[in-house]
Amino acid sequence: MDKKISRLKSHYIICGAGEICWFIMGEFLEANLPFIVIDKNQEFIDELTEKGIMALKGDSSDNKILEAAGIKHAKGLLAIHSTDLENLLTVMSSRQMNPDMRIIAAVTDNANCAKFKRFGTDTIIPVSEVTGRRIAAAAVHPTVTSFFDIDGRAEEGISGSVIEIELEQGSCLVDRPQKSSNMLSKTGATILCLIRGDEIQVNPGLNERFREKDRLLVFGTIAQINEFKKLACPGDSASKEASGLGLSRESLGSLFGKWQRRAKRSINNISKSVKRRAPKSGHRG
Known part of the structure; x- marks a missing residue:
């Protein structure tokens, strides 16, 4: 595992366990993106490494841990701890070590967004606001929302997704008119939008x-998008071997379910313990 970690290039560092982490790992697995997870929970880290997912136990704001995760060669870092303080400390440390990578942070208190921006966060996700807008959109625009919702598509048999691709030198699309590449007929994927600087x-x-x-x-579908990326991004280093992932999204979901059940049992045990210790109600004479 250490050798695989040392070979990581253009990868993502996920800082923090929890439910958000599971969904991010699922998306990265499906997109075949290399990543490594950092968290303080040894049991969680052991579970991931047993499944072939690269993970390190430690504090994600610790420079030594970040260096071990290959931060100097990372493409991006995701700070998704349960507290804003942990995420902010992670952002501060990681930005100093890699000024060029993309940093994304989850924020629970909107009042802290300015602090994250000040310390170099590229994308700030205010969790409560995003969740609220998502729920409102499902009520106001149910058809549109369900079409672009991954879980909804799975239930309805619609398998599509939108991703962003940056073109590099050597791509079959660079310096050629779109019609000559004929990507739609070759891959089935559709180019919805071109972003060039501030122009859209x-x-x-x-x-x-x-x-x-x-x-x-x-x-396009995941298969169509992967085929598009093979042709349009020949220098893309993301691969199953590079990311060390021998795990399907379904297997990850099974592992997530296992952790959810374990957490539920722990909560139930704590609840029973509290009830046993609670003083019995009644009037003392």
């Missing part, structure tokens, strides 16, 4: 010549 083009024309560093929003 929805549904770019067939004569549009893409450039290096252009970002594309691509829609």
Whole structure:
């Protein structure tokens, strides 16, 4: 495992366990992105490493732990601890060690967003606000929401997703009009949007010549998107061997369920213990 970690390049560092972590790992597994998890819970780390997922026990704000996770070669870091303080300390340490990588942080108190921005967070996710907007959208625009919702698509048999791809030199799309690459017929994936600096083009024309560093929003099934990435991003180093992932999303879901059941038993045991210790009600004469 140590050798695999030392070979990590252009990977993501996930800092913090919990339910959010499981969903992120599921998405990364499906997209075949290399990642490593950092958390203080030894049992959680052991479970992941037994399944072939790279993980380190420790404090994610500790420079030595971050260095061991390959932060200098990381593409991004996700701070998703349960407290804003842990996430902020992680952001502060990681930004100093890698000024160029993308940092994403979950924030529970919106009043702390400015602090995260000040210390170099690229994307701030205010958890309560995002959840509230998502619930409201499901009420106001139920059809649109269910179409773009991963779990909803699975239930309804619709398997589609939107991802962002940045074009690099050597891509079959660079310096060529879109129609000559014929990516739709080759992969089945559709280019929804072109982002070039501050310019955004929805549904770019067939004569549009893409450039290096252009970002594309691509829609399709996971298989279609993976095929699109193979052709459009030949230098992409993300692979199952590189990420050390021999685990399917279904297996990860099973492991997540196991942890949920274990947490529920722990809560029940604590509840029973509290009830046993609680003084019996009644009037003392």
